Amino acid sequence: MIRFLFKGLLRDKTRSLMPILIVAAGVALTVLMYCYMTGVLGEMIETTANYSAGHVKIMTHAYKKNKAQVPNDLALLNVNELISKVQKDYPTLKIVKRINFGGLLDSPDETGETKKQGIVAGISIDLLSKNSKELDRLNIRDALRKGRFPEKSNEVLLSDQFADKLELGPGSKVTLITSTMYGAMSIQNFVVAGTIDFGMEMMDRSGMIADITGIQDALDMKNACSEILCFLESHTYDDLEAIDIEQSFNAKYSDINDEFSPVMSRLKNESMMSGYFDYIDNFVGILIFIFLFAMSIVLWNTGLIGGLRRYGEVGVRLAIGEEKGHIYRSMIMESILIGIVGSVIGTIIGLGFSYWIQEVGINIGGMIKDSKMMVPTVFRAKITDTAYYIGFVPGLFSVVLGTMLSGIGIYKRKTAQLFKELDT
Amino acid sequence: MEQNQLITINNLVKNFPIGKGKFTALNGINLTFKTGEFAGLVGPSGSGKTTLLNIIGSLDIPSEGYANVLGMNIGKLNIKNAAILRRLHLGFIFQTYNLLPVYSVYENVEFPLLLINMSASQRKKAVMDALDWVGLTDKIKSRPAQLSGGECQRVAVARAMVKKPKIVLADEPTANLDAANSHNILKMMMKLNEELKTTFIFATHDEKVIQYLKRKIKLEDGKIVKDEIIKTNKEL
Known part of the structure; x- marks a missing residue:
């Protein structure tokens, strides 16, 4: 019987082609939207993790309360010992020290007089250790525009845009004017090793990257740092794993009555990130519901038109002795076949476009020129395992639902009218 | 009920509601x-x-009233059992053929057998036999749109006969056919009636059909006004 139905579907293009096209289009859009949003939101989250939040982050209670001000006077002390302990407790975590800093960057002329000045927002990372993965983590290996990466603690990288503004280039001397963690004025000379294009508008305006040892010297932060960032072994944020680590760390090390005791915070609890995560959680459901709803209505209508076209066929089948329930179920069976074929086609098309956007990306740099958010300028889709089956949910359900609604008419047929209906 | 009696109808009345009243059709x-x-x-x-x-x-x-068909009381049959009765024992022929347009001649004739779960080999034999009876074995792959009206009605006859039903009901089966095709179809039905002992009951006012009938039941205003056995020359 299934073979018989399948033959009918293959031959009657008006019965199969239109629904398959609708399902394929809906599924392709679902897959594309899913991959795009997964890519965009995932990239935003991972970028935030890599630059500022880690998957979990250790600070002091006091720093955490005022972190928007980057208060290095409230930084963690004895960090090497703390890192050793944390690494022992959580051997799979990748742990790095970070110091965020701000100040005035002075560009002197040949005589040492100020030529140009600009406000700088910097991060210091481990640039010089042999095993450091920080350049890869911040994804700036390919972002070098001029010069080279720092090889000494007094060498820095500047954003290409910022360097142009201050008329600086590789080899230029700059002076960082800021304050130490104890509140004293700090004036430290650095050499520009190279310039980079961060690909994030906020960092491109005034960004600076320095080796952490150089900044520890400048800010008088020996064996201290603003934050300790920890990354999960999978390189991808997993909230459940992060909660476990956060809770066990805080139970062991954190003392709420000591504002200088360490406290761990997971990425989701960082400002604005919770909303992103909730959005991602809800996004798939919303996306499926929208396409399920829209496609069901269209397919219901298509089913009604098909029902009119097949009025005679259903009548004959009833007269021959096929039960109404059997006809109804056979139509649902047909719709499942249509749903599967449409979903496969739609998924292939959706994955094709997603792959293209994953590889090429969409550059939105022009749109976020003034953005203060840490967002990448090129948005890319991301094909995950879920993308291979997510489209089947709206694809199959919509066509089955549409058929179920339109097929109700079968139960309203009166067999007593069949001769009259079929003889006209 | 006599052993070879298929249908018994006693004091049958059929009313249809019209507004607040009713129309008595039988x-x-x-x-x-x-x-x-x-x-x-x-x-x-x-x-x-x-x-x-x-x-x-x-x-x-x-x-x-009471209508008994093949031992089943039609008035007491539920929808499911009525469908089973039709599926197993009754064949239907319509005025406008009502073949399934996307299926071939072979598949149209095969369809009633799929509903009774006959094995593939038995189905094939039954379909070829039925197409042989109506002389369409050379058209098994054709679609209804490729056939003439007469050929379509022959396929419809084959579809009705393929499961060898006890009773075939035909409503104005020649209304859409020309005289030559009408005679051909009726001769073929008579042959099947004689060879397979299938009971044929027609509803018609077509003189071409009437002249082939062996029994003529004349209805007027829902009542039987004449029930006449027509004897053939041989019987006379």
């Missing part, structure tokens, strides 16, 4: 049909022919 019908009859319900439009055919075919139920 009024006090008493009839019996035996195995191998070639009978026709004849009469003008509105005389109740199709209504009676509906009740015999378990497509409708009587308002009053």
Whole structure:
């Protein structure tokens, strides 16, 4: 019987082609939207993790309360010992020290007089250790525009845009004017090793990257740092794993009555990130519901038109002795076949476009020129395992639902009218 | 009930509601049909022919009285059992053929057998036999749109006959055919009636059909006004 139905579907293009096209289009859009949003939101989250939040982050209670001000006077002390302990407790975590800093960057002329000045927002990372993965983590290996990466603690990288503004280039001397963690004025000379294009508008305006040892010297932060960032072994944020680590760390090390005791915070609890995560959680459901709803209505209508076209066929089948329930179920069976074929086609098309956007990306740099958010300028889709089956949910359900609604008419047929209906 | 008696109808009444009143389509019908009859319900439009055919075919139920088809009380049959009766024992032929357009001749004839879960090899033999009876073995791959009206009606006859039903009900089967095709179809049905002992019951007012009938039941205003056995020359 299934073979018989399948033959009918293959031959009657008006019965199969239109629904398959609708399902394929809906599924392709679902897959594309899913991959795009997964890519965009995932990239935003991972970028935030890599630059500022880690998957979990250790600070002091006091720093955490005022972190928007980057208060290095409230930084963690004895960090090497703390890192050793944390690494022992959580051997799979990748742990790095970070110091965020701000100040005035002075560009002197040949005589040492100020030529140009600009406000700088910097991060210091481990640039010089042999095993450091920080350049890869911040994804700036390919972002070098001029010069080279720092090889000494007094060498820095500047954003290409910022360097142009201050008329600086590789080899230029700059002076960082800021304050130490104890509140004293700090004036430290650095050499520009190279310039980079961060690909994030906020960092491109005034960004600076320095080796952490150089900044520890400048800010008088020996064996201290603003934050300790920890990354999960999978390189991808997993909230459940992060909660476990956060809770066990805080139970062991954190003392709420000591504002200088360490406290761990997971990425989701960082400002604005919770909303992103909730959005991602809800996004798939919303996306499926929208396409399920829209496609069901269209397919219901298509089913009604098909029902009119097949009025005679259903009548004959009833007269021959096929039960109404059997006809109804056979139509649902047909719709499942249509749903599967449409979903496969739609998924292939959706994955094709997603792959293209994953590889090429969409550059939105022009749109976020003034953005203060840490967002990448090129948005890319991301094909995950879920993308291979997510489209089947709206694809199959919509066509089955549409058929179920339109097929109700079968139960309203009166067999007593069949001769009259079929003889006209 | 006699052993070869297929259908017994006693005091059958069929009413249809019209507004607050009712219209009586059949009024006090008493009839019996035996195995191998070639009978026709004849009469003008509105005389109740199709209504009676509906009740015999378990497509409708009587308002009053009793209709027994193959030992089953039509008035007491539920929808499921009515469908089973039609599926197993009744064949239907319509005025406008009603073939499934996307399927081939072979598949159209095969369809009733799929509903009774016959094995593939048995199905193939039964379909080829049925197409052989109607002389269409050379058209098995054709679609209905590629056939003439006469050929379509022959396929419809094959579809009705393929499961070798005890009773075939035909409503104006020649209304859309020219004279030559009508005679061919009727001769073929007579042959099947004689060879397979299938009971044929027609609802018709077509003189071409009437002249082939062995029994003519004339209906007027829902009542039988004449029930006549037509004897052949041989019987005379």
